[in-house]
Amino acid sequence: MSLPPLVEPADSLTVDEVRRYSRHLIIPDVGMTGQKRLKNAKVLVVGAGGLGSPALLYLAAAGVGTLGVIDFDVVDESNLQRQIIHGVCDVGRPKAESARDAIAEINPYVTVVLHDERLDTDNVMAIFAGYDLIVDGTDNFATRYLVNDACVLLGKPYVWGSIYRFDGQASVFWAEHGPCYRCLYPEPPPPGMVPSCAEGGVLGVLCGSIGSIQVTEAIKLITGIGEPLAGRLMIYDALEMTYHTVRVTKDPECAICGENPAITELIDYEEFCGVVSEEAAAAAAGSTISAKDLAAMLDAGDDIFLVDVREPNEYEIVSIPGATLIPKGEFTSGAALERLPQDKRIVLHCKSGARSAEALAVVKNAGFYDAVHVGGGILAWINQVDPSLPAY
């Protein structure tokens, strides 16, 4: 299924542009017309992080005339393992500004538009309206459903990519010509079931593998060449070094692009995806202590049983002295319960508080009513109690 070019060609290329883009211009499928289409294209990249870094760099180098960058985050040292648009001197700077400077260094002919804000239901339609195509590299389900729904409602193509550890997925969602994200994944997983990259890790170079697929698809859509990835899901397995595609069918019952859509305007995506499950939120209410509270309990010699519910490799990176490692999965399966002492107060912690809240729900259900968890997890501990420990 080939599609017509998304963007009309610009009037002309300058002499400098012809020199710069000569390796594109001599490809017959791209040529002067294709390059002029790129020059006229307006592409928004959501997130200047793992996927956004290579995507922005290659889109800029390719000569996309207007690049929008939306990110409200600042560059952290732990980003540099994969977010190659940022450098050491950018640590602490807004990612959007850092990305703009890197793009200017690669291609001064690109106009960069910064959106230094969090994408939400109030601003998404106005921001997206100014672009031809959206490239998505965010890190959470709520934003992905938000981006999808806005793209469907505005009729824009959505170039999607997702990564976890050694696995990547990519596709093009464009409801006018094929399925949307909701056709592929009608509902997000319940919170706590699928770890994020911050919890589960990601091989840095995987961002390049998937980000470059996204840019390839964006260029194809803009210039109208080749077979777009619409209606197909690309699945990349870095360990096995395999790429394979499966078909994505447009779902006639899709909640937003189906025949009788239930969703006709943007919804509450935080609620749709749930930041933590209701059980976890209920368990954590009134049973959350701060890292400083924990430090005080330990200093006072309180008779507590401190459990770290993270994974063994995380425990190896950094841990709170005296904590016993019992990964969250053992709470979900119930196996952890027999390891918990009946005569001590149970205190749970994880990296940032989400997994320990899920484990807390299990523990409370099992009758450990005075159990608590540490809000903010070990990151809060490092921040508030022992800054000499490494954050990750």
Add this chain to the structure above:
Amino acid sequence: MSVLVRIPTILRSYTGGAAEVTASAGTLRDVIAALDADYPGLGGRILDDGGKLRRFINVYVGEEDVRFAQGLDTQVSEGARVSVIPAVAGGTA
């Protein structure tokens, strides 16, 4: 005698790290039951408590999403390849 099942990274903790495992042919329901017998807990990650396919996990027989075929009654013939594809959101902020 068997079918190949591709296991995504996120579920490989159940298969001792194996990316590909085998099960005997039959309906997809049979295949998942056989997987769960060999790798306890794996079935529960694919099916919900009511025994239906979870909405955020797609199962493909060959290139076809079984949601658009016969669901758990989809026949998996010998030599077929089953892929389990979970929704992941990572883009890494």
